[in-house]
Amino acid sequence: MESSILRFIWAHSRRDQLLLVLFTVAGFPFLYLSLELPKIIINEAIGGANFPVTLFGHDLGQLQYLFALSGAFLATVLFNGGFKYFVNVYRGVVGERMLRRLRFVLYRNVLRFPMPQFRKLSQGEIVSMISAETEPLGGYIGDAIALPAFQGGTLLIILIFMFVQDPLLGLAAISLYPLQTWLIPKLQRQVNLLKKERVKEVRRLSEHIGESVTGIREIHANGASRFELARFSDQVGVIFEIRYQIFRKKFFIKFL
Template sequence: MPPEHRFPHYHSFAHRAANWLGFSYDETSPEWVHPVMHLVLLLAPALLAISAARLLGRAVHLRLARSTSRPVTHTTVSIIGLDRNLISHILQTTRRQQFFLLFLSLSLLPVLYLSLELPKQIVNNVLSKSHAPLSLLGYNLTATQHLAVLSGVFLLAITLNGVGKYLLNVLKGRLAERCLRRLRLLIYCHWRKQIGQPRKSELPQILGPEAEPIGGFAADLVALPVTQGGTLLTILLFMFIQDPILGAAALTVLPLQLFLLPYLQRILNRLSRERI
């Protein structure tokens, strides 16, 4: 018995979803279209929702476990000016720089979308045989002039994108150095106030290699998720605007990544702890 007869509601829902997205198929379509549409429109979104709910539940569970865990019995060192929460300390000391990084990261997203849209406009509207004259500032542009204008705008968009990424990296480097300078100064002042200055040999190790990753983390705290997540959302938005089915097909790889990457990350963390 064909699947559409065994699961009529499931099959009809896939057809309605495809029609709503502007893609229609029926029994005359190739056989491979039906399972692909079911995977793209039903199975992949369901797995994505389950994966997101699983990750959210795990994050809430870890948060509750940390808040309800018993306090640590060993003595912790308190340094004046250094918050016990690293993220809170970074946001308090670099709030202004983080705002500039956030603004610059968000400003790159429209330029990215423009760099994706312009090649499509050049191919579909300028290089096609059915090119219509374009009126710009009262002047009628020919196909060659239209191509030159769009190519210039495309070159400008790519240049702005490159300059924006360069400025973003420069600001991230400055933020990392300032955060490290403040952190090292606090640690050094705390060490100088100790009686007898014990363990003098450990101070260069703490101020050098052990504190270095904190600067990179401070620089990427806001800029990295906004840049990477915004790039992903911008590309998905562009794909959904061009063809909703193509955008839905691009989302089918996310459930596999959400299942596989946390598992691999836990293995990497375990090996890192064993090495340390």
């Protein structure tokens, strides 16, 4: 099995990832058109005075020109929406297909473990690792390459549009980018470390629950329910604190 999730994604879904990037890039001209058309409608169709206007060999009056541009804008918006729908569904299919493969590979590897390895791992850890812990990867796998390409391309298109309209406005828009470029990766690394710590704590919690169910007779016989509840409360409290730190850092990144 590959040493990292990105290598696993690239090894088994390279073609799909490249198609997703290609589809994403193909939609950028229509994104720019959806920004440009409202400006033309306001400046030329509503505020203009040079009528009639020749469009594709036809002379159009102001009202006709306005309707033509509005129809083009509506068609562009509908096309963008439909295109995003298609790409998002395709992303989801790619993610679920790869998630199925990942779970199969993990389960196959578990079956190949030597017997001493099972003494180090609890049943709860293995179940959680193959089921719950891999679930978020379904969305990540589909977005791993296509989403950065989409977000980066969208940002680039918007910046190009702003610089074309007013260079000063474009400079103002990118004035905070140096700070964001320096700070956001640091915060994201902290979030990733916290997520790893949360996974470890959830595994410990699963192990504790499994031990409690297995030894329920001893717990009842020794009156240890309160002790087990106290342990459980401490563990879920630790998970809560980790999630709280994740939320703070993650939403601060979005704020930036």
